[in-house]
Amino acid sequence: MFYHSGKLQYQVRVDRPDPQFAKYLQQAIGGVEGEIRVAMQYFFQAMGARGDSKYRDMLMMTATEELSHIEFLGHAVALNLEGAPLTVQEDAARDPIVHAIMGGADPRHILSSGLSAMPVDSNGIPFDMSHVYASGNLAADMMANAMAEGSGRVLASRLYNMTDDAGMKDMLSFLIARDTMHQQQWLAVIEELGGMQAVLPIPNSTPTEHEATEHSYYFLNTSLDEPTPEGRWTSGPSLDGRAEFTVR
Amino acid sequence: MFYHSGKLQYQVRVDRPDPQFAKYLQQAIGGVEGEIRVAMQYFFQAMGARGDSKYRDMLMMTATEELSHIEFLGHAVALNLEGAPLTVQEDAARDPIVHAIMGGADPRHILSSGLSAMPVDSNGIPFDMSHVYASGNLAADMMANAMAEGSGRVLASRLYNMTDDAGMKDMLSFLIARDTMHQQQWLAVIEELGGMQAVLPIPNSTPTEHEATEHSYYFLNTSLDEPTPEGRWTSGPSLDGRAEFTVR
Amino acid sequence: MFYHSGKLQYQVRVDRPDPQFAKYLQQAIGGVEGEIRVAMQYFFQAMGARGDSKYRDMLMMTATEELSHIEFLGHAVALNLEGAPLTVQEDAARDPIVHAIMGGADPRHILSSGLSAMPVDSNGIPFDMSHVYASGNLAADMMANAMAEGSGRVLASRLYNMTDDAGMKDMLSFLIARDTMHQQQWLAVIEELGGMQAVLPIPNSTPTEHEATEHSYYFLNTSLDEPTPEGRWTSGPSLDGRAEFTVR
Amino acid sequence: MFYHSGKLQYQVRVDRPDPQFAKYLQQAIGGVEGEIRVAMQYFFQAMGARGDSKYRDMLMMTATEELSHIEFLGHAVALNLEGAPLTVQEDAARDPIVHAIMGGADPRHILSSGLSAMPVDSNGIPFDMSHVYASGNLAADMMANAMAEGSGRVLASRLYNMTDDAGMKDMLSFLIARDTMHQQQWLAVIEELGGMQAVLPIPNSTPTEHEATEHSYYFLNTSLDEPTPEGRWTSGPSLDGRAEFTVR
Amino acid sequence: MFYHSGKLQYQVRVDRPDPQFAKYLQQAIGGVEGEIRVAMQYFFQAMGARGDSKYRDMLMMTATEELSHIEFLGHAVALNLEGAPLTVQEDAARDPIVHAIMGGADPRHILSSGLSAMPVDSNGIPFDMSHVYASGNLAADMMANAMAEGSGRVLASRLYNMTDDAGMKDMLSFLIARDTMHQQQWLAVIEELGGMQAVLPIPNSTPTEHEATEHSYYFLNTSLDEPTPEGRWTSGPSLDGRAEFTVR
Amino acid sequence: MFYHSGKLQYQVRVDRPDPQFAKYLQQAIGGVEGEIRVAMQYFFQAMGARGDSKYRDMLMMTATEELSHIEFLGHAVALNLEGAPLTVQEDAARDPIVHAIMGGADPRHILSSGLSAMPVDSNGIPFDMSHVYASGNLAADMMANAMAEGSGRVLASRLYNMTDDAGMKDMLSFLIARDTMHQQQWLAVIEELGGMQAVLPIPNSTPTEHEATEHSYYFLNTSLDEPTPEGRWTSGPSLDGRAEFTVR
Ligand SMILES: [Ca+2]
Ligand SMILES: [Ca+2]
Ligand SMILES: [Ca+2]
Ligand SMILES: [Ca+2]
Ligand SMILES: [Ca+2]
Ligand SMILES: [Ca+2]
Incomplete structure (x- = not known):
């Protein structure tokens, strides 16, 4: 069961409201790299977790944290929308700055949401x-989670560069930090399962006789005119330690 | 900020697992009448709430409760999927009961989720x-919330009829009860705002000079051959108390 | 069966075409607050209406009116797109006004629709x-309809403020007026059903023994640190008249 | 502006209700081959039609007819859902026929719509x-319309084969007939524009100097090992009469 | 099976990168008129093609070509995004040109894709x-394909007008040319099937007794006040040669 | 540029057609775990790849292979649909087996696709x-790819268990094998980038001063009553080697 505290996990401030940045921030709420995604992903994984309860608990705890990320980002969007124009005057309509602000804003922040965050992307x-x-x-889901946090931190880092508002930069530096932790905690589960080599190939419970293993360890060059790109994947032991990589 | 307790708001039990009912229950999780919808709706309304903080608090508290509804429904789905067939044998494939069970189940409960709830509808x-x-x-949002709870209670009542599992019936009777309360609490806000007459027409802040009021109080019969359906909406004072209903 | 007249329900005029406002108007056509939604919602409710035929007729008549709203809004979008630039010259590309107009327009109005309305939002x-x-x-559907008209009138009122074109303001004042009526006509059905108290909780046909009524009348405070927001929903008789509100 | 008559365009009857066929029929309402699509497509094309008003009128008249097709199909779905089981008893749950009926039905016809049509596919x-x-x-849109009616008639013909209900077969034979006409009326517009050769390539208003015509008339064989499939497209005059087809 | 060559089908160049045009070009990749659509449509049609293998081969060959169109358009988008601003400085934020560029760009080109094409529309x-x-x-699918190429060539022609970049105009003239061919090759299949008259009504395999032919050849005037738009569709032999057109 | 060979990458056979398994297989084509996803993901990553061209080539080569996986799965679906009933007779309609087969099939395989694969999920x-x-x-994308292949192999392994058709089992064992390789090749790129520790946190190019590093290395227990789940993520060196894990 969930509970709520009136205190935000991170206290947001915005020095200079910017409706266009409000639109950008929506990517961190409702984008595929955003907080709704991870909150719900960890929540549903937790509900489905069978086996050792510590993974279920870990998933639910971080799901809960992600809900709090949605919350303070929602505040950040609303603060950036303070002062957005809600009426249009004739001369303003000819002002390129006003036109540009409105052109760069999400029209639904004005028309649909009453200057508030929405569960949508940018x-x-x-x-x-x-x-x-x-x-x-479990291993497949931990990879999905590490992936989600990787894309989330890429996004937060790009948002950091797209604003010069000190308050927003502070908030984003907090999100970047938590994404750092979250990436690692899911990969740490894989370490506990024996490390990447041990869990590969995911799922490692598939019986060998269900696999045409003669097709399991070659890189397939499907190009007509490009040489095979040589790398760790074309020779040497496979990452699961069961064979040697080759090329076809 | 959100917190979580290991205790479910409602302790679910399933007497006889039923993969087809698991699929039906998904409507209460990920359908438009379901719990994800209300949880997120109240959450985003709370984040956008300006003015008297008591409405914001009320919204956030109930958003939090709805998250807990998702949680125990997720358990109910998983329990109903216990024992669903994960392998197929030749003779089973010719058994109409097995075929029917599988035909009535959500294939992704078997293929995609590992016998767990998903954020999808039925x-x-x-x-x-x-x-x-x-x-x-605020008034528009309270109507949206009462509507959502009305549709939720219709759904829960229909699900109640579609199972003969005592555990499931118990759980649904709890959901039905909470929907009873939630419907009323949002409508109670409208009472506090002065009652339905006072808030109509929503939004009641629109200046009268923005409205072509000569078109505001007639029911329009667009039928070529049906008489106007007479009712409260064709004569007598308008519900907002500003005019008389007429017909065109 | 449907018929059409060549006369618009409302004769639209646009004094100064504005591609950006054309984009805004799309919300009133294809947004969740828009006319396609209500036209189709009332149409499908009418087709499903069993019982007293007057409600079916009323639904179908207003569905038909909403189709006419789509129609004149479609004209309004097309008129606002008159004169939008369909070719780009080098110097224009460096003109901030041109850039702003194009930035604020829906590119598909130029690329996909031939300067016409589309069934999309803003x-x-x-x-x-x-x-x-x-x-x-019926009661659930009337709430859904009143909700839809509430959100529609909120949208139309905001659009009214976002233009200084007299023709557009006139058209929006007509839509605002019809939304006033439509809100009330659906709520008037609830009055005919005995009033809000009589229809609560929706659906009022659910047998009491299907409901865990000990959970039906308390507001649940899920906050760890906020006091219960006191109001009409925390004490006094419930809106359905069956119990007293309490708090947990 | 639209009007409605209480008389259906086609009077539907169902001899033996079948919830599974109700689900199949949904494809003809809310599928991409269905009636909502053509109704809305012709409606939006009509609103965007500039030039000779007869095409606009023709589009609007047929849009209006398609709305009537939605209407009687909606009745057909509701009639097929008469008698669908709304409660489950223990022994029934073990009856393969009941299981099969429920497995083959759309659960939302029972849970969400109250045994009525929905704007969804099968x-x-x-x-x-x-x-x-x-x-x-205009030419592009006429092709889109002929295509839509072609896919619609394919669907209606398949539905005809999937039922043995005489009432349903009658209704489908009516839809098949109207699709016959509608296909031809859109292609007849192309004839009026000078015939297929004259309108090709669509749009025929693109200036020749905007086209790298040396790439306009060869079929490109991108296969490594299959011979070019010879046909009308590999040699002889191009359909637009401007060049000869070749192969590369 | 598919293979790839490192050589683009068309060698793209962009003389002056333009993030707003990058956004416009997305319509040609991920729009309904775009290359992903035709690539996948011909691919799935090819996989489903039974009967004469030459149509299957033709479909697969052109599907393969369309994949190559996605590829060089992807390069075009990336080249147009070269130099897009990835950081914001305070003074820039007040520059209307910068604001306009950003307002007219797709924010996800900056936030999500790392300045690369995405499978999305404009x-x-x-x-x-x-x-x-x-x-x-087959006939229905050929019509769908001709339609898709018609809408694709309309789009490419409009994009041609919306840029003054010589490299982009060259690329678009190539796409316009290939759309010219592709339209005709699908219609040429219909010629091989006996011509449009022979394939009508689609599907021409529907037995006559499945059709209420008394409804197959009249144009239905559903207008209350407009005269029937006279044309090829109101009198004379039907396009399928089976009857005379009439009007009701 | 792409090319095609008439030879399938894997020669499919189906011993006993099964429309329900055809529906299950759709998950491997158009599901989020399926082949369209990886084909398009690697294709778009390749188009966006800047830097060392070997990664671009590798992505494009495997994208091309995945297109071939779609192709033979498409054949597998069509073969499983051979013999599906396309007409209904009265007595059949009362046969539970027939009902079950139809209930478990995708109705659009019969109504929309002509017994062929569609780009949809199960x-x-x-x-x-x-x-x-x-x-x-690059690192974020490699994680996304390893994740996709992990989920793909989970799906293929489950499908293997859900059929007793030897042909289908053979085909799935091939897909399982290729997923084994693909998982590893993307992770091998990470090894080349220095290994997981070196690429963490993703993106490792974010300047440290953009990160509130005091929040980067603690696991946050958001539970009110559950102890912190102890593991690799609660103490010891962080996976990126920059700090020690702690708990809050
Ligand atoms: Ca987060
Ligand atoms: Ca609830
Ligand atoms: Ca309206
Ligand atoms: Ca029709
Ligand atoms: Ca193309
Ligand atoms: Ca694959």
Whole structure:
């Protein structure tokens, strides 16, 4: 069961409201790299977790934290929308700055939400829950989580560069930090399962006789005119330690 | 900020697992009448709430409760999927009962989720956040919330009839009860705002000079051959108390 | 069966075309607050209406009117797109006004529709029919309709403020007026059903023994540190007249 | 402006209700081959039609007819759902026939719509308006319309085969007939524009100097090992009469 | 099986990068008129093609070509994004040109893709595969393909006008040319099947006794006040040669 | 540029057609775990790849292979649909086996596709391209790819168990094998970049001063009553080697 505290996990401030940055921030709320995604992904994984309860607990605890990230980002969007123009006057309509502000803003922040955050991305596209990846396989799900946090930290780092508002930079530096931790905690589960080599190939419970293993360890060059790109994947022991990589 | 307790708000039990009912229950999780919708709707309304903080608090408290509804429904789905067939044998494939069970189940419960709940409806369609209605107008949002709870209680009542599992019936009777309360609490806000007559027409802040009031109080019969359906809406004082209803 | 007249329900004029306002108007056509939604919602409710035929007729008549709203809004969008630039010259590309106009316009109005309305919202997102709420329960559906008209009138009022074109303001004042009526006519059905108290809780046909009524009348404070927001929902008789509100 | 008559365009009857066929019929309402699509496509094309008003009128008249097709199909769905089981008893749950009926039905017909049609396809997926094709180019739009009616008639013909209900077969034979006409009327517009050769390539207003015509008339064989499939497209005059087809 | 060559089908160049035009070009990649659509449509039609293998081969060959169109358009988007601003300085934020550029760009090109193409349209909406039309009926599918190429050439022609970059105009003239061919090759299949008259009505395999032919050849005037728009569709032999057109 | 060979990468055979398994297989084509997703993901990553060209080549080569996986899976679906009933007779309609087969099949395989594969998942939901993850950050994208292949192999392994058709088992064992390789090749790129420790946190180019590093290395226990789940993530050196894990 969930509970709520009136205190935000991170206290947001915005020095100079910017409706266009409000739109950008929406990507961190309702984008595929955003907080709704991870909150719901960890929540559904937790509900489906069978086996050792510590993974279920860990998932639920971080799901809960991500809900708090949605919350303070919602405040950040609302603060950036303070002072956005809600009426239009004739001369303003000819002012390129006003036109540009409105052109760069999400029209639904003005028309639909009353200057508040929405569960949408930076193009106004609502988040859809097909992006909640929860397979019931622990290793597969940990990879999905590490991936989600990687994309989240890429996004937060880019948002950091797209604002010169000190308050926003502070908030984003907090999100960047938490993404650092979250990436590692999911990969740490894989370490506990024996490390990447031990869990590969995911799922490692598939019986060998269900696999045409003669096709399991070659890189396939499907190019007509490019040489095989040589690398760790073309020779040497496979990462799962079961064979040697080759090329076809 | 959010917190979590290991205790479910409602302790679920399933007497006889039923994969088809697991699929039906998905409507209460990821359908438009479901718990993700209300949890997120109240959450985003709370984040956007300006003015008297008691409405914001009320919204956030109930958003938090709805998250707990998702949680125990997720358990209910998983319990109903216990024992679903994960392998197929030749003779089973010719057994109409097995065929029927599988035909009536959501294939992704077996293929994608590892016998766990997903954020989808009873046809497997992922919830999309466009259904989170939050306009920033308090009366409009309270109507949206009462509507959501009405549709939720209709759904829970129908699900109650579609199972003969005592555990499931108990759980649904709890959900039905909470929907009873939630419907009323949002309508109670409208009472506090002066009652339905006072808030109509929503939004009641629109200046009269922005409205072509000569078109505001007639029912328009667009039928070529049906008489006007007479009722409270065709004569007598308008519900907002500003005029008389007429017909065109 | 439907018929059409060549006369618009409202004769639109635009004094100064504005591609950006054309984009804004799309919200009133293909947004969740828009006319496609209500037209289709009332249409499907009408088709599903069993019982007293007057409600079916009323639904179909207003569905038909809403189709006419789509129609004149479509004209309004096309008129606002008159004169939008369809070719780009080098110097224009460096003109901030031109850049701003194009930045604020929906690119698909130029690329995809030939300067005409599309069934999309102000972010270009196509309307999807999951927003057609039609449960078969009359009271639930009337709430859904009143809600839709509330959000529609909020939108029209905001659009009114976002233009200084007299023609557009006139048209919006007509839409605001019809939304006033439509809100009330659906709520008037609830009055005919005995008033809000009589229809609560929706659906009022659920047998009491299907409800864990000990959970039906308390507001749940899920906050760890906020006091219960006191109001009409925390004490006094419940709105359905069956119990007293309490708090947990 | 639209009007409605209480008389259906086609009077539906169902001899033996079948919830599974109700689900199949949904494809003809809310599928991409269905009636909502053509109704909305012709409607939006009509609103965008500039030039000779007869095409606009023709589009609007047929849009209006398609709305009537939605209407009687909606009745057909409701009639097929008469008698669908709304409660489950223990022994029934073990009856393969009951299981099969429920497995083959759309659960939302029972849970969400109150045994009525929904604007969804036969998998319960809501229609989305991105399928409304309206480019503003008359020839392109006529092709889109002929295509839509072709797919619609394919669907109606398949539905005809999937039922043995005489009432349903009658209704489908009516839809098949109207699709016959509609296909031809859009292609007849192309004849009026000078015939297929004259309108090709669509749009025929593109200046020749905007086209790298040396790439306009060869079929490109991108296969490594298959011979070029010889046909009308590999040699002889091009359909637009401007060049000879070749192969590369 | 597919293979790839390192050589682009068309060698793209961009003389002056333009992030706003990058956004416009997305329509040609991930819009309903774009290359992903035709690539996947021909691919799935090819996989479903039964009967004469030459149509299957033709479909697969052109599907393969369309994949190459996606590829060079992807390069075009990336080249147009070269030099887009990835950081914001305070003074820049007040420069209307910078504001306009950013307002007119797709924010996800900066935030999500690292200045690369995405499988989305010009409003950032991801392509969804419901637009892959493949019915298994050859004539219906050829019409769908001709339609898709018609809308594609309309789009490419409009994009041509919306840029003054010589490199982009060259690339678009190539796409316009290939659309010219592709339109005709699908219509040429219909010629091989006996011509349009022979394939009508699609599907021409529907037995006559499945059709209420008394409804197959009249144009229905559903207008209350407009005269029937006279044309090729109101009198004279039907296009399928089976009857005379009339009007009701 | 792409090319095609008439030879399938894997020669499919089906011993006993099964329309229900055809529906299950759709998950491997158009599901989020399926082949369209990886084909398009690697394709778009390749187009966006800057820097060392070997990664671009590798991505494009495997994208091309995945297209071939779509192709033979498409054949597998079509073969499983051979013999599906396309007409209904009265007595059959009462046969539970027939009912079950139809209940368990995708109705659109019969109504829409002509017994062919569609770009949809096992619930008939069209694939949408928002699942193409391509951030432009190499490490983030490699994680996304390893994740996709992990979920793909989980799916293929489950499908293997859900059929007793020897042909299908053979085909799935091939897919399982290729997923084994693909997982490892993307992780091998990370090894080349210095190993997981070196690339963490993703993106490792974010300047330290953009990160509130005091929040980067603690696991946050948000539970009110559960002890912190102890593990590799609660103490010891962080996986990126920069700090020690702690708990709050
Ligand atoms: Ca986070
Ligand atoms: Ca609830
Ligand atoms: Ca209206
Ligand atoms: Ca029709
Ligand atoms: Ca093309
Ligand atoms: Ca694969």
